[in-house]
Amino acid sequence: MKYLLLIFFLFPGVISMVQGQTKSLPENVVITSEKNKTMVRINGNGELLINVSPKDVIKFKAKGFVRYSDFGAIGDGKTDDMDAIAATHAFANQHLLLVKADEGATYYIGGKSRTAQIRTDTDFGTAAFIIDDTNVENRNSDVFLVNSSLQSFKPEGISSIKRNQEKIGVALPGTCLVTVTNSNIKRYIRFGANQNNGSRQTDIFIADKNGKVDMNAPIIWDFDQITDITALPIDHTTLTITGGRFTTIANRAESKYTYYNRGMAIRRSNVLVDGLQHLITGEGDHGAPYGGFINIGDCSYVTVRNTVLTGHKMYQTIGAAGVTVSMGTYDLSLNRALNVSFVNCRQTNDIDDNRYWGILGSNYCKNLEYDKCTFSRFDAHMGVANATIRNSTLGHQGINAIGSGTFTVENSTIRGGSLINLRSDYGSTWQGELIIRNCIFVPAGGKATSASLIGGSNSGQHDFGYTCYMPERITIENLRIDDSNHKEDYKGPAIFGNFNPKMTDDSYMEKFPYIRTREVVLRKVTTTSGKPLRLSDNPFMFKDVKVNSDKDVLQVRPLSPAK
Numbered sequence: 001m002k003y004l005l006l007i008f009f010l011f012p013g014v015i016s017m018v019q020g021q022t023k024s025l026p027e028n029v030v031i032t033s034e035k036n037k038t039m040v041r042i043n044g045n046g047e048l049l050i051n052v053s054p055k056d057v058i059k060f061k062a063k064g065f066v067r068y069s070d071f072g073a074i075g076d077g078k079t080d081d082m083d084a085i086a087a088t089h090a091f092a093n094q095h096l097l098l099v100k101a102d103e104g105a106t107y108y109i110g111g112k113s114r115t116a117q118i119r120t121d122t123d124f125g126t127a128a129f130i131i132d133d134t135n136v137e138n139r140n141s142d143v144f145l146v147n148s149s150l151q152s153f154k155p156e157g158i159s160s161i162k163r164n165q166e167k168i169g170v171a172l173p174g175t176c177l178v179t180v181t182n183s184n185i186k187r188y189i190r191f192g193a194n195q196n197n198g199s200r201q202t203d204i205f206i207a208d209k210n211g212k213v214d215m216n217a218p219i220i221w222d223f224d225q226i227t228d229i230t231a232l233p234i235d236h237t238t239l240t241i242t243g244g245r246f247t248t249i250a251n252r253a254e255s256k257y258t259y260y261n262r263g264m265a266i267r268r269s270n271v272l273v274d275g276l277q278h279l280i281t282g283e284g285d286h287g288a289p290y291g292g293f294i295n296i297g298d299c300s301y302v303t304v305r306n307t308v309l310t311g312h313k314m315y316q317t318i319g320a321a322g323v324t325v326s327m328g329t330y331d332l333s334l335n336r337a338l339n340v341s342f343v344n345c346r347q348t349n350d351i352d353d354n355r356y357w358g359i360l361g362s363n364y365c366k367n368l369e370y371d372k373c374t375f376s377r378f379d380a381h382m383g384v385a386n387a388t389i390r391n392s393t394l395g396h397q398g399i400n401a402i403g404s405g406t407f408t409v410e411n412s413t414i415r416g417g418s419l420i421n422l423r424s425d426y427g428s429t430w431q432g433e434l435i436i437r438n439c440i441f442v443p444a445g446g447k448a449t450s451a452s453l454i455g456g457s458n459s460g461q462h463d464f465g466y467t468c469y470m471p472e473r474i475t476i477e478n479l480r481i482d483d484s485n486h487k488e489d490y491k492g493p494a495i496f497g498n499f500n501p502k503m504t505d506d507s508y509m510e511k512f513p514y515i516r517t518r519e520v521v522l523r524k525v526t527t528t529s530g531k532p533l534r535l536s537d538n539p540f541m542f543k544d545v546k547v548n549s550d551k552d553v554l555q556v557r558p559l560s561p562a563k
Contacts, residue, residue: 029090033057040072040087046113050087057095065098066091068107075105077130082109082143086116093119093149101127101244113138118146119268124244124276133251133262134282142265142295146239152232161203161223168211176231177269177300179204179336180219183227187465188382192425193319198465199382200227202364204336206234206300217300217338217366220385220404234269234300241272246293247279253288255315257327263293266302273304278331279348283313292333292361296340304332305343311356311376326357334362346374351395352415352445358397366405370394377416382426396445402426407471410437415445418455418497419479427468427514428456428499434471442482443493450490451483452497452536459500460510469515470499477523484528492531495520495547498538505540516542522549 029048038056041049050071052060060066066088069075073084085107092099099122101107106128131143157170161180168178179202186198203221206214213219241264251260263278278293290312296302312329319325331347334340349356351374358377362368366385370378370392377397378389386405389412398416401407402423407430409420419441422428434454443451453476458468474495481493496517502508525533533549536542 029086031091031094038071040083042083048083048087048090048114050090052091060091060097061095065100067100067102068105069102073102073105073107075102075107075127077106077108077128079108080110080112081107082112082114082116085109086114089116089118089120089122093117096120098123101125103127106130108132109143111136113141115142115145118144118241119149119239121240123242126243126245128245128247130247130249131262132249133260134249136251136260136262139251139253139258139260139262139288142261142263144264146241146264146266146268146271148232148235148268150233150235152230155229155231158226158229160226161219163220163222164215164218166213166215168207168213170211172207172209172211172231173233175206175208175234175236177204177234177298177338178207179228179230179232179298180223180226181228182221182223182225184225185465187221188426189463189465190425191427191462191464193321193323193325194425195320202336204298204338204364204366206338207231217385220383232298236270238270238272239268240274241276242274243276245277245279247281248290248293249282250280250284250312251287252282252284253286255286255288255327256317258288259291260288261291261295263290263295266294266296267298269299270301271299271303273302273307275306276304277308278310280310280312280331287313287315289315289327289329289357290331292330294331295333295335296337297333297335298337300338300340302337302339303341303343304345305341307342307345308348309345309359310348311353311359314355314357328361329357330359330361332360334360334365334368336364337362337368338365339367340365341369341371342373342375343369344372345370347376349376351376351393354396358400381423402429404431406433406435408435408437409439410435411439413440413442415442417444417449418451419453420455422454422456422470424457427462427464427466428458428470429464429466429468430471431469432471434474436474436476436479438478440480440482446482446485448485448487450487450537451481451493453479453481453493453495453533455497457497457499458514459502460508460512460514463512467515468512470517472517473519473521474517475521476525477521479525481525481527481529483531486529490529490531492529492534493527494534494536495522496536496538496542496545498536498541500541501538503538503541517545519546519548522547524550 071084071087073081183200185201189198309331363382370389373392376395380401384403393413
């Protein structure tokens with residue numbers, strides 16, 4: 001009797017928009033190869049017991065792929081096929097086989113706590129998947145987990161790290177994704193209705209076998225002390241996932257911050273998702289939020305292309321400050337992810353329909369990109385280092401970000417309240433440069449409004465855990481502002497919103513100084529209304545900003561005499 005034993009550790013989904021290095025769950029899959037027929041069963045502890053006959057092992061390896069039906073999936077849209085799906089992937093992972101869904105099948109996935117681990121190329125094809133979240137055993141049990149067989153480890157000999165450091169001083173077994181934490185320092189101390197006490201200082205970067213840091217995604221914090229450090233080797237081959245039509249039957253849980261993570265978690269570097277579709281049905285007048293159907297974290301070099309997603313209905317709850325807040329709920333979620341691109345992607349709902357929350361949220365990321373995308377928004381909560389939006393259209397929630405490096409927006413149409421909104425709950429900080437080229441700005445999606453290009457707010461009275469900066473340099477070239485629909489008293493669009501209405505003269509004192517923009521460069525900026533740009537509704541705050549503009553582009557209102 002021949003036994004092939006393989007234990008697969010399943011990883012938990014993201015509980016909220018903040019997460020650490022993924023930890024394992026003690027759920028096992030046991031694969032045997034006895035002369036009995038191929039079958040999948042569950043033992044008393046809920047573990048998957050998979051037997052694959054020797055004859056079938058030879059057949060599957062000769063074909064080079066396995067199908068869900070090979071392990072008992074029915075595909076009738078009614079029978080729960082989750083165990084068969086998980087078993088198929090477990091066997092494929094062991095023998096490095098491609099997984100193919102059965103053409104035309106509809107797989108029903110109920111609420112049991114079971115995760116299918118994907119470690120080999122997978123072709124969902126034209127198959128449909130129904131994910132029923134109306135009665136879920138574990139809301140953090142991902143349906144699919146794309147992970148690596150490589151194991152993380154803790155490098156020794158690193159006691160401190162500096163911002164923009166080029167080498168970490170130790171050799172590694174190969175190129176690794178390194179996560180560093182100093183739990184004694186708090187950053188991102190949130191302000192407002194969802195206020196909190198901040199998060200541990202964290203950074204994530206790539207280092208090669210000689211310890212050389214990839215400076216395209218540099219270290220952004222000083223770590224005088226390191227309380228935890230983990231290195232995860234990077235897979236250098238690309239894992240490809242194609243096709244599939246997924247429909248989530250939405251949960252009907254209480255509307256509070258109990259995030260559901262019932263989709264595809266990607267925890268492996270070098271992954272391509274191509275041609276996937278995700279729809280949502282069954283949303284009522286209440287429900288718990290989602291942490292992203294595609295949830296990318298603790299990895300690098302991930303591309304999602306030719307993919308159709310859906311924004312979730314927005315529900316309200318009571319926030320940390322005791323007032324009503326709209327809960328963030330996502331179909332795309334990124335946490336501690338580097339070099340992630342979305343190419344030729346769109347969403348099913350109207351990007352200007354404010355009943356649906358913005359489709360993406362991210363934290364602790366570097367080098368994010370939209371290219372040829374039509375989404376309701378781009379958002380970086382707890383910082384992004386370098387981001388690019390090109391050839392895209394963004395809807396009612398527009399561009400929201402804080403972070404550092406260079407943020408580039410080109411050949412795109414932005415329909416949000418501001419051209420770029422610097423999130424006020426994290427200090428409206430961007431330590432670096434904004435570049436806007438060849439874009440169209442439609443303020444508030446064409447609703448009557450007073451337009452500003454750069455929005456945000458910072459009173460200088462709150463400690464966010466870091467010095468807050470406005471972009472040092474803002475370059476705007478060939479921008480058309482469609483402000484044809486405006487209020488009666490409209491004075492024309494402003495470069496800056498009124499970031500601090502109380503700062504009207506030199507008597508205002510900031511406990512935590514907000515470092516203002518040094519220079520704005522304006523070239524070929526036009527308005528549909530015919531009104532020229534203004535500096536701000538609060539010109540005093542920006543009186544030291546150097547504006548380098550074409551003739552007649554900018555009209556700066558004179559300062560009122562100090563009272």
